[in-house]
Amino acid sequence: MVQFDDLTEKMLRGFAGRTSRRSLFTLLGTVLTGAATLPLLPVARAAAAASDPPLASDPNSGEMPPQSTGNPQDPGDPTKCDYWRYCAIDGSLCSCYGGTMNSCPPGTEMSPITWIGTCRNPADSRSYIVSYNDCCGGVPWGRCACQNNLGDRPVVRPQNNNEVTWCFGTQSQSYTCSVAIILGVAIDQK
Amino acid sequence: MHAPVFSSKSFTYTQRQEGVKPQQGRKVMYKILVSAILVAAAACAAMGASAADFPNPLPAETIPKVETLPAKYPTTWSFLNYAGDRIELRNVGSDSREIKGELQAHDSATLLVSDQRPELYVIDTVWARGVRGARTDFITVYDKQTLNAVGEIVLPGGKRALITAMEGLTTFTDDQRMELVFNFTPASSVTVVDLVNRRVLGDIEIPGCSLVYPTGARGFSTLCASGTLLSIKLDAAGAVAGRAESKAFNPLDTDPLFTASTTVGGIRYFPSLHGRIQPIDMRSDDVKILPDWPLVTPAEAAAAWRPSGWQLVASDESKLLYVLMQADAHEGSHKDPATEVWIYNAASKTRVKRLRLVRPGSSIALTHGTEPLLLVQAGERLDAYDVRDGVLVRSMDLPGFRSRMQIDTLR
Numbered sequence: 001m002v003q004f005d006d007l008t009e010k011m012l013r014g015f016a017g018r019t020s021r022r023s024l025f026t027l028l029g030t031v032l033t034g035a036a037t038l039p040l041l042p043v044a045r046a047a048a049a050a051s052d053p054p055l056a057s058d059p060n061s062g063e064m065p066p067q068s069t070g071n072p073q074d075p076g077d078p079t080k081c082d083y084w085r086y087c088a089i090d091g092s093l094c095s096c097y098g099g100t101m102n103s104c105p106p107g108t109e110m111s112p113i114t115w116i117g118t119c120r121n122p123a124d125s126r127s128y129i130v131s132y133n134d135c136c137g138g139v140p141w142g143r144c145a146c147q148n149n150l151g152d153r154p155v156v157r158p159q160n161n162n163e164v165t166w167c168f169g170t171q172s173q174s175y176t177c178s179v180a181i182i183l184g185v186a187i188d189q190k
Numbered sequence: 191m192h193a194p195v196f197s198s199k200s201f202t203y204t205q206r207q208e209g210v211k212p213q214q215g216r217k218v219m220y221k222i223l224v225s226a227i228l229v230a231a232a233a234c235a236a237m238g239a240s241a242a243d244f245p246n247p248l249p250a251e252t253i254p255k256v257e258t259l260p261a262k263y264p265t266t267w268s269f270l271n272y273a274g275d276r277i278e279l280r281n282v283g284s285d286s287r288e289i290k291g292e293l294q295a296h297d298s299a300t301l302l303v304s305d306q307r308p309e310l311y312v313i314d315t316v317w318a319r320g321v322r323g324a325r326t327d328f329i330t331v332y333d334k335q336t337l338n339a340v341g342e343i344v345l346p347g348g349k350r351a352l353i354t355a356m357e358g359l360t361t362f363t364d365d366q367r368m369e370l371v372f373n374f375t376p377a378s379s380v381t382v383v384d385l386v387n388r389r390v391l392g393d394i395e396i397p398g399c400s401l402v403y404p405t406g407a408r409g410f411s412t413l414c415a416s417g418t419l420l421s422i423k424l425d426a427a428g429a430v431a432g433r434a435e436s437k438a439f440n441p442l443d444t445d446p447l448f449t450a451s452t453t454v455g456g457i458r459y460f461p462s463l464h465g466r467i468q469p470i471d472m473r474s475d476d477v478k479i480l481p482d483w484p485l486v487t488p489a490e491a492a493a494a495w496r497p498s499g500w501q502l503v504a505s506d507e508s509k510l511l512y513v514l515m516q517a518d519a520h521e522g523s524h525k526d527p528a529t530e531v532w533i534y535n536a537a538s539k540t541r542v543k544r545l546r547l548v549r550p551g552s553s554i555a556l557t558h559g560t561e562p563l564l565l566v567q568a569g570e571r572l573d574a575y576d577v578r579d580g581v582l583v584r585s586m587d588l589p590g591f592r593s594r595m596q597i598d599t600l601r
Contacts, residue, residue, distance in 0.1 A: 087522070088522075113376060137321055137322050138321060139321060140321070145592060145593075147525070148522065149522045149523070149524060149525050149526075150521060150522035151521070151522065152522065152524070152525070153442065153446055154413075154446050154447065154448055154449045155353060155358075155400050155401065155449055156399075156400050156401075156413045156414070156415055156440070156442060156446065156447075156449065157415055157442055157446075158374065158376060158400060161353075163353050163354040163356070163594075164351070164352070164353050164374065165297075165298070165352035165353065167352070168375065168376060171322065172317060172321060172322045172323075172325070173315075173317075173325060173348070173352060174297070174317055174320075174321040174322065175297075175352070176321070
């Protein structure tokens, strides 16, 4: 629950920080919306992820030499769509651009505002809350495109939608690629 | 540096010597020489015959010469928006993969086609230095016959939503005199644009709500994260003249509505992820959320038949509703290509036909001619079916296409 509270606080602070520049109506509306929907999110999505449906892999994936995290508890190839953290990713994989699964390529800037997924790690059978941050202002080649939609929802809930370009608070809003960063454990499946 | 090059050439020579003995090599060379002479002689004879057949040379041609398009496009022409990166006008009624023209598009570009004025409107975003520098959001006004840019409206604030091109990011209202642009920063707002005088009228904040759907004579509705629909009436200056919010009807936790919709008899229909259809009457300012109804029987629901795809609903405008459907649906499969199109009579709320697609499709649209075609974007193909008998009449290339398509058919 500590991680859960941290996540909620982080997301609400992000939203509030951004919207405070706009009108009172916007601030109130966004915070109320966030308060109503965000706390429910990780629990509901972790439950959905427990069934482990197959991930849809884009044929564009697989054009890079294999990579590994080197950590047996973090298995898979970060340049491929079926790497476990990418369960709700929609975009190009930064591991194919000079970045890694959790860092942006040189010359880009990581957006602090993002969309969230919950993915199950096959090595330790835990569900993790994953932050899909976009890297912005670099050269988009369209390489290693991936479209996985586990837990994706229509843009009416934008924080659950992977069609939005999440380049906010960055110097350039031009999209380059996406990373998948572990924020914490959602629910221990053991 | 010389040694490796010399070595390389020696290696090539050695390889040839190993493959062909010297005597055989001379025979091969002789055969090649004879063949070349014969071919050259035949070519000269052919040229002579052609000149005799055509005594007059081809006339000199005009420079410069640029194609133009008809004032009214045929109904077999359609705009294909490649995820906002490219917009193409194509004749889908031809087997020749005819491309009639292209419109510039960089990032999440969206298109509106006017039938009130001879104009097209593309909203786009660019940065001054390619992927960096000052951001500009702008509407380009194109002449429909020349595809020349004849006007531009700059949208202030760098706030338009950069989302994969889809329905709801923009719409006409006020009988096409106004265009509405959905903004997301991630605060939500709508920019109102006067297309006649080509200027921005102002912004309307819509906190917690997303996308725009035309409503009443001059206004829009937007889907809210609280599960409601907020409808806003505008005055002639584009300012808010009235607001009304529905009760919550969109269950976002359990069975949310897709944001793609289609209209039948003026009523807008939204499918849900689990297989309901939600009609909403937005014809007047008094918006009515009508009773929803199931697209699937209990047995079909048990087999996990659900709507799926991108532009996943279409209509013939008068009666029939077309929905992309997939079996064995599961969490995360709602944007996967669908295997069938199910066709409903919207008035009687009954299914009238199931059409099994030749290959799974993601986006559908109907052309508006006397012999309508059902267009299906299926991976790198654009398939055209005869809606009367469901026969695939044509399949066109979409080379290298791996993203989401928005299809705009024309009246």
